[in-house]
Amino acid sequence: MNYHSNPEQLSGKNGKDAVLSPGDGQFPPTRQRQARRDLLERISVFATRHDLEVTSVNLAIICSALSGSNGELAEAFAAREMSGDPIDQRWLDTVMRLDPETNARMKELEKLVDKLEYSLIRFSQSARSAQSETNDHREALDEHIDAISRAGDRLQNQAEFERVIALSRSMLERIEQAEQAMERSQAESDQLRQNLAQARMEADVDHLTRLPNRRAFERRFKSANEEARSAEKPLCVAFCDVDNFKSINDKHGHDAGDRVLCAIAHTLSSNASDDCFVSRHGGEEFVLLLYGFDKDAAWRKLDGIRRAQAAKTLMNRETGKSFGKITFSAGLAEVTEDVDPRSALIRADAALYEAKETGRNKVIAV
Structure with a gap:
């Protein structure tokens, strides 16, 4: 099995076919497509011969080794085959640690989860603070309405008084609705955090044996x-x-x-x-x-x-x-x-x- 990089496997910028002319000194697009087909066939043959599961991680590791894009992996695969030791799923899982791209993706996912959890904590804190402030305003407004109601008999313009009371009560009702909405949002945020914590825990547990995975x-x-x-x-x-x-x-x-x-x-x-x-x-x-x-x-x-x-x-x-x-x-x-x-x-x-x-x-x- 050839684990060295092949110039026929080169592609254009960003992984797209480069538009080359015969004078560019590289293989034309048709040769590149053929090279990619050959690489895919080699990956398929390799996975089948060693009875490896067809997963995205496995295919990425095998591709990195067979294409020569990861020198350490290519050397590890070559040494393994030369020694006659089996290349099975267990060994592939072990050698996967040599692939910085795979490890980088795992670390990036961890960072995204951490950011999500942090955002949920901040939102929950903000909702709790806003709810507390809204509650204070509602209580103060309620006291003012009561005071105005008690002074209503002394006001000369009864219609104006009633309009002020109606507007105040409408404002109070809206504040109460906002308070209830923030309370629901806070409860939803807390539930999301619990679900996230549970998901992270479950992601670390093997579902069959219940051991850490x-x-x-x-x-x-x-x-x-x-x-x-x-x-x-x-x-x-x-x-x-x-x-x-x-x-x-x-x-x-x-x-x-x-x-x-x-x-x-x-x-x-x-x-x-x-x-x-x-x-x-x-x-x-x-x-x-x-x-x-x-x-x-x-x-x-x-x-x-x-x-x-x-x-x-x-x-x-x-x-x-x-x-x-x-x-x-x-x-x-x-x-x-x-x-x-x-x-x-x-x-x-x-x-x-x-x-x-x-x-x-x-x-x-x-």
Whole structure:
């Protein structure tokens, strides 16, 4: 597979076809269109050969690598194929961190959500302040109307008096309506903020296992790395993958497979502690952050969880048949050993593959 940039893949400014003449020294538009068709075909063949899901993120990553527009990704893909290691969804999710464009889009989305939440807070504060001021004006106006009413008998022009009273009461009614409208707006704003907070929370939760998801892990990984380095404490990361999960799905069905994933999630989370963050990374893979654990301590912790899972007997509650021994393999690396924390993710991923290829149901630390 060619991962180097191809001059035939160049396009005009802003991604549009450039109108070129034969003397421009570049390929004419027809060649460019053919080059793009070739690139799309290569992306399709690549995704099919490696059985990758057709998602916008996957296609963007594959395109960046195959077109050569991202040198780091191109090198990572080439090295992976040369080594003979599989390019699957789990590895693609890991290597996605090398794509600055994807990470930039995620950060930009976070900024937009933060701005929306801030705007809602400001609107709620303004509505509450306006409601308070309107209420004060309404009470003052109500007192003046009462005072005018009491002095009405002493006024000589009764018609003028009644007109003033009518106008005042009309103004009071409008103020009351405005007050009610602001109260509704404030309630709606508060509800929107609650919905936004709930949506943000749900966006960080895997809906099957109810563990934090990969999005939550990304933020926790960044903050944990910064905190560990600042406090000069160790931090380890581990990828865990359910052994022979495809055969479980094939033999018992996907619903049963989902229940197995939930059981593994329960084992990981129940045996973890406050300094051990567990999340579902995607598919049958989970990822752990072990704060304050050096590599040896993290290995002992994770291997204890592995043995606890291997000792369990899981039954298919629908058929009454045993799933057999359900185990997981894991690869572990110390994040604070590297200047670049992303390299620990890649090392842990490689260690996981080694654990899979050398018998499964084991934890390998690198």
